[in-house]
Amino acid sequence: MLELALKGNKKYFGWITALLVLVGIGFGAYLNQLGFGLGITGMSRDVSWGFYIAQFTFLVGVAAGGVMVVLPYYLHDYKAFAKVTILGEFLAIAAITMCLLFILVDLGQPMRMFNVILYPTPNSVLFWDMIVLNGYLFLNIVIGWNVLEAERNNVHYPKWLKPLIYLSIPWAVGIHTVTAFLYCGLPGRGFWLTAILAPRFLSSAFAAGPALLILLCMIIRKVTNFDPGKEQIQSLAKIVAYAICLNVFFLLCEVFVVFYSQIPEHMDHLRYLFFGLQGKSSLVPWMWTSMALMVLSIILLVNPTTRKNENVLTVSCLMVFAGTWIDKGLGMISGGFVPSPLHHVTEYAPTVPELLITIGVYGAGFLVLTILYKMAVGVKEEVRS
């Protein structure tokens, strides 16, 4: 089926070229990092994880969000989603690819990464994260490819695929739960030390993933002859609406526990993020923007008249995506490191090379996504004609 991705108009190849340029720029910056070390980033002794790990965390959510189309279709036989499940699965593949690349660029000694397999350490959550992420990648490649191929040949997908499809549903929950466990099991980090971290991660995942999927559906409808469908987009929008409500609710649960109990080790991180601490407050405007975006999007998504207007829906989905990205891709990781365990306030901001590498990874992810979607859409157009 890959040949479908090799045919396209000028715009298609222009887009591919643009993405390749981004990948090239990122790769150049990465070579620089490989030579100098992670010192070219804004990370420090106090804030030892930064933008890379934050993007990784956010994108695990986007990958897990794909299950929100798989589950209704395969488990509840919601037929309308037959058209879009492949888009969810392929989005998951692209997102996991980016996750793995972000882990890779964050390693101080990337050539030693196989040590994780050479010296397997089941007591480390990172070991399990490696297993669940690669497993989910594998599941989605096998499932997505075979289902699409069956559709192209106008036959039912092979029977052996069904157990894998069922397995991929709890597995999606698993990838984001294990990713949350990376953080919430650490004794000295009050911001993450909360049992609601995994549910929070999942709720924001189920908002951000399907929101991105809606935006991608809109784009596909515009640039191809395949229409993912009005009903499908509306159903996805309802999922986003519920998930973003839950995400804000979980965040408020956290806010209540932290500020009512007034335990400083837990409270100071949220104070830093939303009000600033010891005069340091670079994330404050971001965090309030995130809150505003999420609350506004709830109003627009829950209200049926605004949700059903596709122009408003597009804006709402952009707001959900941006709001959850700030929450997780900016605040979640830095917030856990500021203040430090010794209560020093060292702020973090990504540097230019760090941003270039990040853009390069996103470029690679969107390249994978474009090629996969080109294939999927190609098959859909073939089948229809």
Place this chain on the structure above:
Amino acid sequence: MAGVAVLGIGAKPVLDVLAAGQGEVAGSFKLQKGEGALNAKQWAMVIDTRKVEKASDLEPMISACHKIHNVPQMENKNHEIKWIWEEEYHYAFPTATSRYMNEHAEHIPFLVLCNHCENPPCVRACPTKATFKRESDGIVMMDFHRCIGCRFCMAACPYGARSFNFRDPRPFIKETNKEFPTRMKGVVEKCNYCAERIAVGKLPACVEASNGILTFGDLFDPNSAVRELLKSNFTIRRKQSLGTEPSVYYIV
């Protein structure tokens, strides 16, 4: 790329580990101890802060350690590497401070270092066993050659005891001690309780340079010097409530 790589290859060692526990396993060996090596079940340190007045009292210990362990002097504070250093009481014990405190404790610098916890969260977090708790004497050690630089241990440590080599440290070492390895960029490092000195019968460098402020000994030996001090003095440890069981005790 990473995905494909992480998928299939390297299954053999996994099987080795799963097969472990059935007699001799490849790679299990015994290290012969040196003749004069010091022995303990769990090394511990007692810091008598009553004997500390000012920063210059701690300085010899810090420089002795950093000199023999080739700890670089980084210009950029973000890239700082330190094994043992001084902190004000409020930073060393952020969960046990009061507004009104004993003046001495409030004003003196406190020596902080890796606590060589009995229950170390960093060891739990490491995905490659590059950091491990040595069974023979409880020292939390690092294998600089196995560390992949993921920095999970730094997130796990509640004491900020770990440093990461954000760049090649070698140009920043004033005088290289050829007896101890230098590190490369991209790996984590921290205090090793002078395992290399204990192996040849010497006390840790900081203890030797401490003028009686530091006492080093076996926590599990009721007759050891540290146990004598713990018996006769009230001591505190950093963030005791976390259950990590630090092996560095402070007499205040």
